[in-house]
Structure formats: C-alpha cells, structure tokens
Amino acid sequence: MTESESLQLFCWHAFKNPLPPEDFVEISESLVTYAQGLPLALEVWGSFLYKRSIVEWKSFIERLKQIPHDSIVEKLRISYDGLPDDTTKETFLDIACFLEGLDKEDVSKVLSSCGFFPEIGINVLIEKSLVTINESNQLSLHNLIRDMGREIVRRESKYPGDRSRLWDPDDIRDLITRHKGGEKVEALKLVEPVFKDMCVSTKVFSEMKNLRLLQIDHLTLQGSFKDIFKELRVLSWHGCHLEHLPSDLHLDKLVILDVKHSSFKDSPSTKHLRCLKILDLSYCESLVRTSDFTGSPMLEKLLFRGCSSLTEVHSSIEYLEVLVYLDFTGCKKLKGLPESICKLKSLEKLYLNDCTNLQQLPADMGNLRRLTALYAMGTSIKQLPVSCGLLKNLQLLEVGNGCKILQPKSRLSVISSFLASKDHDTLPSSIINLPALEVLKVPFFNLCQSDIPNCLGRLFSLEVLDLSGNNFHSLPLTLSHLSKLKTLSLYGCPNLLMLPNLPCNLEELCTRNCRSLEMLPDLSSANRLQLLDFCDCSKLVEIRGLENLKYLKYMNAIGCMLRKNPLAEGFFKANSALNGVNVFLHCDEIPSWLSYRVVGSSISLIVPQYMEQEFLGMIVWAICGPQGEHCVGTPIAIITDLTNGIEYPLFGVDIAVRYESYAWVSYMPRRHFKRPIKGGEKMMVSIKEHHSSKEGLGKKFGVHLLFATSPKGKSFLSSRL
Numbered sequence: 001m002t003e004s005e006s007l008q009l010f011c012w013h014a015f016k017n018p019l020p021p022e023d024f025v026e027i028s029e030s031l032v033t034y035a036q037g038l039p040l041a042l043e044v045w046g047s048f049l050y051k052r053s054i055v056e057w058k059s060f061i062e063r064l065k066q067i068p069h070d071s072i073v074e075k076l077r078i079s080y081d082g083l084p085d086d087t088t089k090e091t092f093l094d095i096a097c098f099l100e101g102l103d104k105e106d107v108s109k110v111l112s113s114c115g116f117f118p119e120i121g122i123n124v125l126i127e128k129s130l131v132t133i134n135e136s137n138q139l140s141l142h143n144l145i146r147d148m149g150r151e152i153v154r155r156e157s158k159y160p161g162d163r164s165r166l167w168d169p170d171d172i173r174d175l176i177t178r179h180k181g182g183e184k185v186e187a188l189k190l191v192e193p194v195f196k197d198m199c200v201s202t203k204v205f206s207e208m209k210n211l212r213l214l215q216i217d218h219l220t221l222q223g224s225f226k227d228i229f230k231e232l233r234v235l236s237w238h239g240c241h242l243e244h245l246p247s248d249l250h251l252d253k254l255v256i257l258d259v260k261h262s263s264f265k266d267s268p269s270t271k272h273l274r275c276l277k278i279l280d281l282s283y284c285e286s287l288v289r290t291s292d293f294t295g296s297p298m299l300e301k302l303l304f305r306g307c308s309s310l311t312e313v314h315s316s317i318e319y320l321e322v323l324v325y326l327d328f329t330g331c332k333k334l335k336g337l338p339e340s341i342c343k344l345k346s347l348e349k350l351y352l353n354d355c356t357n358l359q360q361l362p363a364d365m366g367n368l369r370r371l372t373a374l375y376a377m378g379t380s381i382k383q384l385p386v387s388c389g390l391l392k393n394l395q396l397l398e399v400g401n402g403c404k405i406l407q408p409k410s411r412l413s414v415i416s417s418f419l420a421s422k423d424h425d426t427l428p429s430s431i432i433n434l435p436a437l438e439v440l441k442v443p444f445f446n447l448c449q450s451d452i453p454n455c456l457g458r459l460f461s462l463e464v465l466d467l468s469g470n471n472f473h474s475l476p477l478t479l480s481h482l483s484k485l486k487t488l489s490l491y492g493c494p495n496l497l498m499l500p501n502l503p504c505n506l507e508e509l510c511t512r513n514c515r516s517l518e519m520l521p522d523l524s525s526a527n528r529l530q531l532l533d534f535c536d537c538s539k540l541v542e543i544r545g546l547e548n549l550k551y552l553k554y555m556n557a558i559g560c561m562l563r564k565n566p567l568a569e570g571f572f573k574a575n576s577a578l579n580g581v582n583v584f585l586h587c588d589e590i591p592s593w594l595s596y597r598v599v600g601s602s603i604s605l606i607v608p609q610y611m612e613q614e615f616l617g618m619i620v621w622a623i624c625g626p627q628g629e630h631c632v633g634t635p636i637a638i639i640t641d642l643t644n645g646i647e648y649p650l651f652g653v654d655i656a657v658r659y660e661s662y663a664w665v666s667y668m669p670r671r672h673f674k675r676p677i678k679g680g681e682k683m684m685v686s687i688k689e690h691h692s693s694k695e696g697l698g699k700k701f702g703v704h705l706l707f708a709t710s711p712k713g714k715s716f717l718s719s720r721l
Contacts, residue, residue, distance in 0.1 A: 012048025096149025
C-alpha cells in the first residue's frame with residue numbers, strides 16, 4: 001500500500017473519516033510509518049485508538065518504540081492488552097485457540113454458559129478489529145491475530161499441562177504420554193491426522209477438572225468416564241468409535257455435542273444432557289432411529305444431515321419447545337415424519353432436501369407458525385398439506401424433484417390451493433397468510449397451465465421464483481406486479497410459448513432450453529436486468545429492448561435462430577458505462593459495423609488520433625467453435641497496448657458448447673484501461689482459450705473502438721498495422 005492509502009485506511013478506523021483532525025495529523029503519519037504498510041496493523045491500531053485522547057496516542061507510540069522492529073505480533077498485542085476486562089480477554093483467547101470458524105450465535109451460547117458476556121465481548125473484539133464475522137456468520141481471525149492470541153497462551157508456562165488452552169499436537173502428545181497434569185487446561189483441540197484412531201486412556205482427562213472445550217476427532221478413548229468432563233460445554237468428537245454414549249458419562253453442562261461421522265446406531269440418550277442446545281449427528285450412517293428427546297428440553301439445533309440409514313424419528317420431538325433448526329437433509333430411508341413434529345412452536349427452518357423416500361408431510365404442518373424456510377427438494381412429496389397456507393411467516397419454500405419430471409399425477413396441487421381464486425374481488429385466506437414468502441421454488445413438478453393461478457402476482461414479497469421443468473405454456477399477466485422479484489428461472493419448460501411483461505426490478509431471467517418459446521416482451525420495462533439466458537430457445541427469433549439494459553453483464557442466446565443481430569453499435573453507446581459485458585450469440589459472421597475484421601484470431605491496429613474524452617471503450621467480437629471433439633471452454637481476449645507496454649486480459653465465461661460456430665462478444669469500457677487512450681497507440685488483440693498457450697480459438701475476429709461520435713474524415717481501416 002502507498003503511504004496515502006495507508007493513512008486513509010488507518011483514519012477510517014481511528015476517526016471514521018478518511019482524513020485525521022488537524023491535531024492528529026503528525027501522530028497519525030507516525031503510526032502509519034510504524035505499520036510499514038501492513039493493512040492489519042493499520043486496522044487494529046486505528047480501532048484501538050478510536051475516541052482516545054492525544055495523550056493516550058502518545059503513550060501508545062512510546063510502547064511501540066520499545067518493541068523490536070520486526071515483531072509484528074508484539075505490536076498487535078498492544079490491542080489485546082488494552083481490552084476492557086479479563087472476561088473479554090478470555091473470550092478472545094477462546095476464539096483464537098478453539099472457537100474460530102463456528103457460528104457467532106453458537107459461540108455466544110457456549111460463552112454464556114461459561115459465565116462470560118459474549119454479546120458485549122464479541123462486539124468489542126469486532127470493534128477493535130481483532131475478530132471479524134464472515135458472510136456465513138462465522139467468527140474469523142487474521143492469521144497474525146490468531147498467532148498473537150496463541151502466543152499469549154504459550155507464555156503462560158513452559159509446561160503444556162500448566163497452560164489454559166492446548167492445540168499444538170506436540171504439546172498434547174506430551175500431556176497424554178505423561179498421564180499427569182492438566183489442572184489448568186480449559187480447552188483442548190486435537191484434530192491432527194497423526195492421532196486418528198489412536199487409543200488413549202480416559203485417565204488422561206481425570207486431572208483436567210477445568211476442561212470446558214474439547215475436540216478429539218477420531219480419537220479412541222478407553223476406560224471409565226466417571227468423574228471426567230463435568231465442566232465440559234463443547235464436545236466435538238467426529239468419528240467417535242462408540243455405538244452409544246457410555247452410561248457413566250454425565251455431561252450436565254454440555255451445550256454443543258458434535259459427533260459427525262460416528263458409529264452411533266441410536267442418537268445419544270439425552271438423560272444427562274439437560275443444558276444441551278446443539279446436537280449434530282450428521283453423517284452417522286449407522287444411525288437407524290432417534291432416541292427419546294425429553295431429557296434435552298433446551299435443544300435449539302438438531303442435525304441428522306446425511307444419516308442415510310435413519311428410518312424413525314421419535315415422537316417425543318414435540319417436547320423440544322425451543323427448537324428452531326431441524327435438518328434431515330440426505331436421510332434417504334426416511335419415509336415420513338411423526339405428526340408430533342407439528343407441535344414445534346419455535347421451529348424456523350426445516351431441511352428435508354434429498355430425502356428421496358419421503359412421500360408426504362404431516363397434515364398439520366400449518367401449525368408451525370414460526371417456520372420461515374421449508375427445504376424439500378429431491379423428495380417424493382407429491383402434494384403439500386393445505387394447512388401450509390397458514391404459514392404466515394414462511395419466506396422460502398423449495399419443493400421439487402430437481403432432476404427429472406415426476407409422473408403426471410405428481411403435481412404440486414397446493415400451489416393452486418394457495419393462490420388460485422375464481423373470485424377476483426377477494427383474495428383467498430391462504431394467500432393473505434403468506435405475505436412473507438420471498439423464495440418459491442417448485443421445479444420439475446409437472447405443473448400444467450391450470451396449476452399456475454392468475455393471482456400469482458399477489459405474492460408481493462417474492463424475490464425468487466423457480467418454475468423450471470414444468471408444462472405450462474404461459475405465465476399470468478400479473479407477473480409484472482411482483483415488484484420485488486429479482487430472479488425468474490424457467491429452465492427446460494418444453495411448452496412455454498411466451499412471457500408477459502416482466503417485473504421492473506428483475507435482475508436474472510433464465511429460459512434456457514425452452515424450445516417452444518417464440519416471444520419475449522420488450523425487455524426495456526425490466527431495465528435492471530443483469531443476466532439473460534436464452535440458450536437453446538430454438539424458436540426464439542427476436543430480442544427487443546437490449547439497448548435499455550444498462551446493467552447487463554451476461555447474455556447467452558446460443559441456439560436461438562434470431563432474425564437479426566440484437567447487438568448494434570447503438571447498444572454499446574447507450575450502455576457505455578457498463579462494467580463489462582459477455583454476450584454469446586448463434587451466428588458465424590462479424591457485423592459490418594465493426595471497424596476491424598479478419599479471418600483468424602488476432603488483429604493489430606493503431607488507435608486513431610481523437611479526443612481522449614470521446615473514447616468510450618473497446619468491443620471484441622469473435623466467431624468461435626469447438627476443435628473436433630474438443631468442447632470449447634472459457635474464451636479470453638488479450639488486449640496488448642504495445643506503446644505503453646500494458647496487457648489487459650478480457651475473460652469470457654465457460655459455456656462448454658458443441659455448436660459448429662457461435663459468437664462471443666465482450667466489451668471493455670474506457671475506465672478499465674490503466675492508461676488513458678489518447679490516440680496513436682499501437683494495439684494487438686488476440687483470442688484464445690483460457691489456460692491454453694495456443695491462439696486459434698477464433699475462426700473470425702473483429703474489434704471495434706467505440707467513440708461518442710464517429711471520427712470525421714478518419715478511416716479506422718486505414719489504421720490497421
């Protein structure tokens with residue numbers, strides 16, 4: 001990073017502003033110098049100094065001066081030392097040594113059970129840039145921050161058994177082989193393959209009276225479990241060799257039990273798991289049935305993902321009054337769910353994807369009033385219970401086969417019962433009670449025209465609609481009323497003839513392989529479209545309104561027998577601010593309006609002398625095709641500015657087609673050129689397949705320099721080298 005960029009980054013964290021206040025200019029510049037361009041240090045130090053006085057800033061710098069120049073970990077530790085209390089420090093060390101990568105909410109449950117205050121502590125760590133939350137809501141640390149935390153623990157003692165947390169395999173081996181010590185150990189994480197299937201006596205843990213967090217994946221334990229693990233809050237034991245939890249194992253304070261890929265035939269008895277909140281039995285392939293759940297009334301998450309032998313769910317599941325998350329994904333032998341599941345008044349998410357033998361849902365599913373998401377793709381469900389219309393908080397509904405069309409009688413009749421109404425003056429009660437539905441996916445359910453109600457457009461919250469693989473021939477005119485709809489997927493609808501006007505905020509439209517589709521509406525009304533996939537719509541002959549799609553990034557119209565080329569120079573001029581666009585068309589000629597055209601795969605040219613501000617961008621147009629049996633992968637154009645010694649790669653998209661020829665069209669706007677194009681530059685443009693050193697992907701090739709107004713009296717063609 002440059003000094004200017006470093007100062008700006010530091011100031012954003014220290015002052016929430018790109019520039020420092022006048023009184024802090026000099027001292028800010030000094031700190032930036034100390035950071036040596038390391039973004040992490042700039043973020044951590046800035047966050048630490050936020051809202052502190054100039055006196056505290058000067059004290060901070062004095063402490064930095066005492067640290068060796070190359071010891072970045074020590075410099076970062078200043079932020080740890082400045083944390084407000086011991087509880088926050090302990091929270092940080094737990095995350096650095098054990099809890100990194102776990103869901104933030106799950107970590108909060110664990111830390112709360114330890115007497116910490118995670119709602120405050122985690123937020124402080126985030127504010128100080130010591131911890132971040134990724135897109136999956138998992139806790140994440142920079143490697144240097146993690147190293148800093150672990151170094152703090154290492155310095156607690158030379159002997160591993162006298163440290164609070166252990167993760168290093170050598171340190172753990174030392175503790176295991178000595179069979180003594182460990183009184184101070186609170187967290188132990190053993191995940192190295194070298195310990196897989198290693199047999200260890202339970203006596204090793206007898207002195208670890210303070211052990212709270214334990215991960216011992218694939219480790220074999222032998223001996224009595226009496227009087228060990230009494231303080232345990234987390235037990236992660238992937239590949240546990242036991243068929244049942246030992247009767248003398250009392251985990252009264254356990255919050256998370258994670259035994260993925262284990263040998264259990266029944267789910268663990270919950271008799272001594274009164275505080276358990278998360279039970280993960282995913283991929284326990286020998287698990288046939290679940291046990292009685294009455295012993296764990298605090299369960300909030302229950303996972304049986306990939307339990308391919310599971311056939312029976314105990315009816316006592318109804319007593320899990322605070323259960324919010326239930327996952328049966330991939331339980332291929334599960335044929336049904338107990339009616340008692342409908343009494344889970346707190347359930348929010350239910351996963352049933354790939355339960356291939358699941359034929360129906362309980363009749364009273366509508367009683368799950370807090371349900372927000374129901375995933376049931378890849379099941380044998382033929383009809384949803386009518387009571388589902390009572391799921392007023394439902395935001396996502398996915399039901400379908402997803403791989404093949406079901407038998408004609410296997411229609412999702414519930415969609416009609418939800419939505420259809422002959423009384424145009426009154427909405428049916430079921431639709432009124434689905435105001436929150438945001439995602440509706442019912443692919444490959446053999447829906448015919450009568451199953452698509454005219455009032456579809458009244459699902460006003462809908463953002464994603466997937467009706468792929470069904471047999472209707474049109475969609476209702478009310479489709480355009482779905483003002484929040486962003487994605488419409490109609491892949492492989494063989495009878496679809498036409499589409500009505502599209503919703504104004506639609507961003508993605510897919511009608512790929514709709515071989516009867518003849519007519520599209522003018523796309524101008526949906527001018528926020530970014531992705532269009534019309535591939536193999538063989539009867540589609542016209543695409544109107546492209547010139548108004550200023551956000552378009554991708555369009556595939558290979559296999560469409562268009563009467564005329566939908567891309568004229570006017571399209572690119574109207575959308576010259578595009579970030580870049582990739583278009584694939586079914587054609588074998590370069591349009592005559594392109595200034596440079598050759599048979600082959602490369603062009604050399606000289607940019608005409610013209611006003612810099614008039615240059616808008618460069619259009620690359622290539623006629624491509626497979627070489628023999630080779631299926632074309634990702635095309636790439638290399639634009640080389642020979643005058644300035646700069647190379648610009650322009651990537652296409654991997655479409656893997658076998659057509660004899662097709663056109664790849666790509667546009668590179670002016671701002672993507674590192675040096676302003678002033679005229680007179682010598683350019684070479686060539687096309688090849690990505691990851692291949694050979695040119696020759698293109699059969700014919702064209703390049704066009706786009707200007708706001710055409711240069712008068714100048715011939716582009718004469719500029720060719």
